[in-house]
Amino acid sequence: MSADSLRIALVGNPNCGKTALFNLLTGGRQKVANYAGVTIERKEGRFVAPSGRVLQILDLPGAYSFDAVSPDERITRDVLEGNYPGEAPPDLIVCVADATNLRLHLRFVLEVKRLGRPVVLALNMMDAARRRGITVDVPELSRRLGLPVVETIAVRRGGAQALIGQVDGDVPPAAAAQPDDPASRADLHAQVRALLAATVVMPRATDRLDDALDRWTLHPVFGLAILAVVMFLVFQAVYSIGKPMTDAIGDGFGWLGSHLAAWLPAGPLQGLVTDGLCGGLGTVLGFLPEILVLFLFILTLEESGYLPRAAFLLDRLMVSVGLTGRSFIPLLSSFACAIPGIMGTRSITDPRDRLATILVAPLMTCSARLPVYALLIGAFIPAHRVAGVFNLQGLVLFALYAAGIAGAMLVGWVMKRLRRDQGEHALLMELPSYRLPKARDVAIGLYERGMIFLKRLTGVILALTVLMWALSSFPAPPAGASGPAINYSIAGYLGHGFAHLFKPIGFNWQMSLALIPAFAARETAVAALATVYAVGGEGALGPALSSHIPLASALSLLVWFAYAPQCMSTLAVIKRETDSWRNVAISFSYMFVLAYAASFLTYQIASALA
Ligand SMILES: Nc1nc2c(ncn2[C@@H]2O[C@H](COP(=O)(O)OP(=O)(O)OP(=O)(O)O)[C@@H](O)[C@H]2O)c(=O)[nH]1
Numbered sequence: 001m002s003a004d005s006l007r008i009a010l011v012g013n014p015n016c017g018k019t020a021l022f023n024l025l026t027g028g029r030q031k032v033a034n035y036a037g038v039t040i041e042r043k044e045g046r047f048v049a050p051s052g053r054v055l056q057i058l059d060l061p062g063a064y065s066f067d068a069v070s071p072d073e074r075i076t077r078d079v080l081e082g083n084y085p086g087e088a089p090p091d092l093i094v095c096v097a098d099a100t101n102l103r104l105h106l107r108f109v110l111e112v113k114r115l116g117r118p119v120v121l122a123l124n125m126m127d128a129a130r131r132r133g134i135t136v137d138v139p140e141l142s143r144r145l146g147l148p149v150v151e152t153i154a155v156r157r158g159g160a161q162a163l164i165g166q167v168d169g170d171v172p173p174a175a176a177a178q179p180d181d182p183a184s185r186a187d188l189h190a191q192v193r194a195l196l197a198a199t200v201v202m203p204r205a206t207d208r209l210d211d212a213l214d215r216w217t218l219h220p221v222f223g224l225a226i227l228a229v230v231m232f233l234v235f236q237a238v239y240s241i242g243k244p245m246t247d248a249i250g251d252g253f254g255w256l257g258s259h260l261a262a263w264l265p266a267g268p269l270q271g272l273v274t275d276g277l278c279g280g281l282g283t284v285l286g287f288l289p290e291i292l293v294l295f296l297f298i299l300t301l302e303e304s305g306y307l308p309r310a311a312f313l314l315d316r317l318m319v320s321v322g323l324t325g326r327s328f329i330p331l332l333s334s335f336a337c338a339i340p341g342i343m344g345t346r347s348i349t350d351p352r353d354r355l356a357t358i359l360v361a362p363l364m365t366c367s368a369r370l371p372v373y374a375l376l377i378g379a380f381i382p383a384h385r386v387a388g389v390f391n392l393q394g395l396v397l398f399a400l401y402a403a404g405i406a407g408a409m410l411v412g413w414v415m416k417r418l419r420r421d422q423g424e425h426a427l428l429m430e431l432p433s434y435r436l437p438k439a440r441d442v443a444i445g446l447y448e449r450g451m452i453f454l455k456r457l458t459g460v461i462l463a464l465t466v467l468m469w470a471l472s473s474f475p476a477p478p479a480g481a482s483g484p485a486i487n488y489s490i491a492g493y494l495g496h497g498f499a500h501l502f503k504p505i506g507f508n509w510q511m512s513l514a515l516i517p518a519f520a521a522r523e524t525a526v527a528a529l530a531t532v533y534a535v536g537g538e539g540a541l542g543p544a545l546s547s548h549i550p551l552a553s554a555l556s557l558l559v560w561f562a563y564a565p566q567c568m569s570t571l572a573v574i575k576r577e578t579d580s581w582r583n584v585a586i587s588f589s590y591m592f593v594l595a596y597a598a599s600f601l602t603y604q605i606a607s608a609l610a
């Protein structure tokens with residue numbers, strides 16, 4: 001690091017706009033969302049100040065105080081106190097405070113000041129504060145705190161000018177460090193009150209529009225109805241908006257495959273390109289639009305400020321099944337992927353609640369399962385309208401997501417019965433202001449998700465698809481063999497071997513085989529089925545599936561994917577976050593038993609009814 005480079009840490013209460021400020025300064029694309037606990041790791045970026053000086057900027061998880069209790073808050077405390085492994089304390093602390101919520105945020109500013117290090121206070125969200133008629137006497141606040149104070153608007157271009165001017169100049173002198181004892185902590189409240197009285201004019205404690213909306217969204221009956229409608233509409237939209245695009249992409253690859261087949265000489269290369277790449281990979285790529293539609297809704301909800309309300313509304317229910325309202329947001333993130341969901345539990349203070357959330361998070365339907373669901377639903381469930389408006393395929397998709405949630409509640413409830421400590425924790429959660437999502441932020445979020453999907457597709461999924469194709473094509477059948485060539489391949493042997501285990505739940509050998517690569521990446525089940533049937537001489541995948549797989553088996557496979565043990569990366573994250581192989585073993589085995597039992601019941605009942 002050059003002698004000239006200054007290290008600056010952004011700290012503050014959760015949800016005050018630290019990451020928005022970080023992105024504005026460094027051009028970063030870290031996740032910004034309207035709830036507490038979005039940032040859970042230390043992130044670093046570079047900013048070249050107008051003077052040419054290079055500044056290293058650290059974005060840190062939000063903290064309510066230094067009595068750090070949750071794993072993410074501990075990171076912030078360690079970095080500031082210089083206890084973070086391999087890192088000296090920052091040269092300058094930029095303490096960010098939400099100007100619309102100074103009653104809460106100033107307390108943390110005072111705590112930071114007592115560290116005895118150079119501090120600048122950034123009063124962020126000044127746009128929202130002005131809209132609400134809040135005025136702050138900045139020079140007076142600065143004088144009383146003994147710190148430089150600047151106003152910022154982290155979501156507006158140029159909104160950090162004052163801060164940049166401040167950090168590009170001389171580092172302000174540090175205040176004297178002060179001891180942290182109970183008496184001085186009680187004193188903080190009195191100091192905050194005095195500061196507010198002298199420097200802030202707040203016409204009303206809360207926003208009128210927020211209050212009006214909250215009367216509906218937090219209402220015990222209407223609130224739940226609104227939540228149910230919102231969730232339901234999301235899944236209908238995934239189907240009605242995403243499906244036509246998926247079909248178009250699928251058709252495009254089908255066309256491409258047939259043209260390439262005519263071009264390429266017959267042989268292994270032709271097989272790889274048409275069956276493996278166009279058939280397998282193309283089918284998975286087709287599900288990108290559906291995944292993006294799902295994320296469009298999740299990102300919009302995250303920015304709107306609605307999620308903590310939903311958490312609040314569901315707290316009683318979640319406590320009764322052994323979880324907490326705090327589990328809501330990590331569980332919702334698991335609809336994207338269980339990995340960020342499990343990492344998001346770092347903001348849960350109680351270790352027991354955190355572990356319970358980690359163990360059930362993989363039961364939420366991650367977006368990697370969406371292609372599997374969409375493929376099977378498309379092949380087996382007719383596209384009827386129900387009651388004139390709802391799409392039956394969308395309803396089945398919704399039911400599968402609901403089955404995952406119901407499974408999580410059941411598992412949570414059982415875990416609650418099994419543990420000794422039955423105590424419950426009250427939910428203390430901040431309700432942020434409602435906010436209109438910014439198109440740019442949502443677009444960045446969608447782009448990031450799209451790239452993650454494409455990287456998986458061209459990485460692990462591509463590798464597995466080629467492997468599946470090779471296993472299904474080699475060795476070639478002996479001369480004079482009868483029956484499809486694939487029966488003589490390695491895949492054929494493996495699949496038939498595995499099929500014994502899955503016969504009671506109705507899987508044929510192709511389905512059993514597809515489960516193997518799905519353990520590395522769920523979407524590969526689609527590519528594997530596509531490849532295996534294509535190598536086996538079938539045409540389009542949808543009709544091939546519906547002619548070879550009975551409905552009962554298809555339903556059983558859907559249910560299997562709702563509960564089955566997760567991909568390897570999820571298990572690896574459980575190991576990392578809980579530092580225990582025991583937890584990995586528990587989650588793998590309980591999900592295996594749950595999936596097997598649920599698929600068995602589904603298959604037996606559906607076969608009996610058919
Ligand atoms: N109106 C307005 N909104 C802002 C401003 N700064 C941030 N926001 C919004 O405030 C919310 C929280 O922003 P983040 O940057 O994620 O907050 P954070 O402090 O990093 O939060 P944690 O990582 O959870 O501690 C998001 O919805 C932002 O769009 C601002 O200056 N004005």
Ligand SMILES: [Mg+2]
Pocket residue numbers: 018019020031038039060061062
């Ligand atoms: Mg953040």
